[in-house]
Amino acid sequence: MTAHSSSTEPAPSPSARRANRGRDPYDGIEPSLGELAALDPADPHHAGLRDEIIGRCLPLADHIARRYAGRGIDFDDLQQTARMGVVHAVDRFDPAAGTKFVSFAVPTVMGEVRRYFRDQSWAIRVPRRLKELRGRITVITPLLMQELGRTLTARDLAIALDTEVEEITQALIASKGYTSDSLDATPGTDNDSGDHTLTYADRLGSIDPCYILLEDAAAVRPLLAQLPRGDRRILILRYYDNRTQQEIAATIGCSQMQVSRALARILTTLREQALDEPATGQAA
Structure with a gap:
């Protein structure tokens, strides 16, 4: 009966989950951060306390990394980047500002992960201005298509984003370099030969x-x-x-x-x- 009761117990409500936030290891960590800020970096206790605080905050990094999983980058890389963001947050947090550490750490970690996506997830190296313009194009395209009721041209996007047509064209071309297929991959279909065992490298010809x-x-x-x-x-x-x-x-x-x-x-x-x-x- 006891087991039956526990299995049918309703899930905690959002308010109950918020009330239980104190169970997170990084909640109420501000006094420890204040103690860390008061220690001289040369103090032998400084490094140990810093490592302890970072260790308590790692679940926050893992939680944010999971939010960005499944977007074309290995989770291990996301987790490492998010944890580096936690390290930066611990080192930069100012206890005298009177803010909660979590409210400072979350945007710091998320910013670190987003920069990693911006700089590392492209298959080829693309200038930052074109990456940022591509992001703006992605956001405005469905809205503009709904407004105009037709397929967009580069000029439509240039007018909406207040930029040059050439910049829009370059950003659209650069967006093709966001992902790439491995030469060792096998195409899914092959209407010519029906052979699905050949890789892309096999189809590129022989060595000259x-x-x-x-x-x-x-x-x-x-x-x-x-x-x-x-x-x-x-x-x-x-x-x-x-x-x-x-x-x-x-x-x-x-x-x-x-x-x-x-x-x-x-x-x-x-x-x-x-x-x-x-x-x-x-x-x-």
């Missing part, structure tokens, strides 16, 4: 082989400069002038077999030097 060629050219350029003049001439005739081995032999006055052996020797040496490998077959 020219990048490898550029790396190879950068590695071999100083090695070419160190070659004897005769070896460089053979390479130029073969790969720049596109001559055959027979034509090279006739130009430098040797046999085609000598040209073939010279090319094999030069290329082997360049490859081994580029890979930083010891040349094989060399005398010790």
Whole structure:
């Protein structure tokens, strides 16, 4: 019977919840804050009391962090930011002002969380003025659409917000950078192939082989400069002038077999030097 009675007990009314506010660990904390303000920061008791006060106020930070959860940012990051706001509130609170700590701490913590959203939740870096203008656009758009009864233009928004059309356009373009998809994500639909296993990165093409060629050219350029003049001439005739081995032999006055052996020797040496490998077959 006792268990049945407790399970059907009505929830506390708002007035009852307000009456129970004193049970919160940060309620009635002003005397402790006054004691902290009276201590010299060099006093050995100062750090311990400060840590105790901050610890008592952490539930307030967690409560505010939960209010902002589910908006695209990890809760752990929100919680850490809110708790940093509590630290700032404790350090900045003036007990002599005669205000309640909670009434000072709540806007301080919320401001810290909102700044985090403004500065960190964008996928790309966007100037602050465009972030703030985007927020104003978001607020006024439904009201203005209801008033005008049509889709809004950039000029409509510029007139309503008393700014330039170019600023509105930039803010609308910047708003596309608020979120982004990971390259490792898999698209939800694929009308072309029906393959839902490919990530965005898989669909962006392959690595351009020219990048490898550029790396190879950068590695071999100083090695070419160190070659004897005769070896460089053979390479130029073969790969720049596109001559055959027979034509090279006739130009430098040797046999085609000598040209073939010279090319094999030069290329082997360049490859081994580029890979930083010891040349094989060399005398010790």
